[in-house]
Amino acid sequence: MRKIQMVDLKGQYEHIKERIDTSISEVINATAFINGPEVHSLQKELEEYLDIKHVIPCANGTDALQIAMMGLGLKPGDEVITADFTFAATVEVIALLKLTPVLVDVELDSFNINPDAIRKAITPNTKAIVPVHLFGQAANMAAIMEIANEHGLYVIEDNAQGIGASYKFADGKGAKTGTIGHVSSTSFFPSKNLGCYGDGGAIFTNDDDLAHTIRGIVNHGMYKRYHHDVVGVNSRLDSIQAAVLRAKLPHLDQYNNARREAARKYNEAFKGVDRIIIPKVKGNNCETNETIICDTCNCHVFHQYTLRVVNTNRDALVKHLNAQGIPCGVYYPIPLHKQKAYMDARYDEADFPITNQLIKEVISLPMHTELDTEQIDFITKTVIDFVIQ
Numbered sequence: 001m002r003k004i005q006m007v008d009l010k011g012q013y014e015h016i017k018e019r020i021d022t023s024i025s026e027v028i029n030a031t032a033f034i035n036g037p038e039v040h041s042l043q044k045e046l047e048e049y050l051d052i053k054h055v056i057p058c059a060n061g062t063d064a065l066q067i068a069m070m071g072l073g074l075k076p077g078d079e080v081i082t083a084d085f086t087f088a089a090t091v092e093v094i095a096l097l098k099l100t101p102v103l104v105d106v107e108l109d110s111f112n113i114n115p116d117a118i119r120k121a122i123t124p125n126t127k128a129i130v131p132v133h134l135f136g137q138a139a140n141m142a143a144i145m146e147i148a149n150e151h152g153l154y155v156i157e158d159n160a161q162g163i164g165a166s167y168k169f170a171d172g173k174g175a176k177t178g179t180i181g182h183v184s185s186t187s188f189f190p191s192k193n194l195g196c197y198g199d200g201g202a203i204f205t206n207d208d209d210l211a212h213t214i215r216g217i218v219n220h221g222m223y224k225r226y227h228h229d230v231v232g233v234n235s236r237l238d239s240i241q242a243a244v245l246r247a248k249l250p251h252l253d254q255y256n257n258a259r260r261e262a263a264r265k266y267n268e269a270f271k272g273v274d275r276i277i278i279p280k281v282k283g284n285n286c287e288t289n290e291t292i293i294c295d296t297c298n299c300h301v302f303h304q305y306t307l308r309v310v311n312t313n314r315d316a317l318v319k320h321l322n323a324q325g326i327p328c329g330v331y332y333p334i335p336l337h338k339q340k341a342y343m344d345a346r347y348d349e350a351d352f353p354i355t356n357q358l359i360k361e362v363i364s365l366p367m368h369t370e371l372d373t374e375q376i377d378f379i380t381k382t383v384i385d386f387v388i389q
């Protein structure tokens with residue numbers, strides 16, 4: 001059996017080596033390292049793939065979120081509602097801009113932000129909601145957009161884990177995640193579903209004025225050379241990363257299909273095991289039902305394959321898997337409202353029953369485009385033997 005990896009970037013590279021190597025050489029020969037034609041072409045290709053008017057490449061996914069918030073003109077003291085159960089980058093940029101983060105609980109089945117909790121958290125100071133499409137499944141965007149419209153709030157989608165996923169509204173209309181809110185961010189960190197070979201990120205929007213504002217912000221607030229109209233940042237995607245992304249983008253749907261195929265095999269093996277709760281694909285109005293993972297609707301792109309284990313010592317399971325040569329992860333082990341940097345007297349423990357439960361139960365298994373059946377069989381057997389003992 002091949003060595004099991006949490007993410008197999010080398011295996012994926014082997015299939016596209018020629019194109020990647022050629023593209024990188026071309027960038028070096030052209031010496032257009034920053035804002036070269038590769039970056040512009042990537043922007044156009046992503047706009048087409050996502051069916052969105054504007055893609056603004058930048059240095060990483062954290063910058064993308066920060067710049068989106070700067071572009072919207074959010075001011076210190078403005079409240080921004082986001083999920084308690086996500087990667088810290090989401091809340092970090094809110095705090096960095098001196099906005100007030102308002103963390104709320106998530107749903108037990110989808111791990112995504114709970115629209116009822118959003119409603120409860122709204123005050124006259126609320127300005128924006130940041131749903132995260134956690135682990136590759138869209139948050140409940142219909143409910144979130146409805147709340148936002150009712151209260152005049154911005155929606156900033158953190159699409160770092162969801163690129164390529166789709167969301168279907170009740171009327172059957174579909175849209176890719178990252179194209180539904182007012183503005184969205186994504187990350188091209190190597191292990192993301194569309195990852196480059198370094199850092200990278202992008203901001204998406206259909207709003208022409210906002211896109212213009214953001215294009216200046218990413219480049220020192222410059223709209224005309226050496227005229228600085230607003231305080232900006234330096235956040236650029238370099239041409240080598242753009243070249244890598246251009247080589248991978250045509251394969252993204254196939255990569256996401258491979259992830260779903262692995263998820264299907266995992267689900268099949270874990271079905272009926274009492275102490276294991278397989279990840280729920282909520283379907284979001286997709287024709288198929290909730291338990292089937294279909295390729296046509298792209299409801300879930302499995303950035304992570306995350307189980308809940310109950311009546312089981314999760315941490316002992318992690319140790320056991322590692323000892324058997326199976327890497328795994330706990331995303332996330334601590335709720336954001338309990339992190340030293342983000343604790344606040346405003347928070348009441350009673351408002352976070354689900355996050356507090358999930359941090360004890362979740363375990364993410366190896367998930368990437370190169371998993372084979374032999375590896376999956378070994379992983380599932382090792383997990384099941386441990387939990388049923």
Ligand SMILES: *Cc1c(COP(=O)(O)O)cnc(C)c1O
Pocket residue numbers: 060061062063086087089090132158160161186187188189199200201
């Ligand atoms: C990875 C990630 C980010 C940050 O992206 P970077 O490119 O690492 O800065 C933000 N939000 C979520 C949910 C992520 O998973």
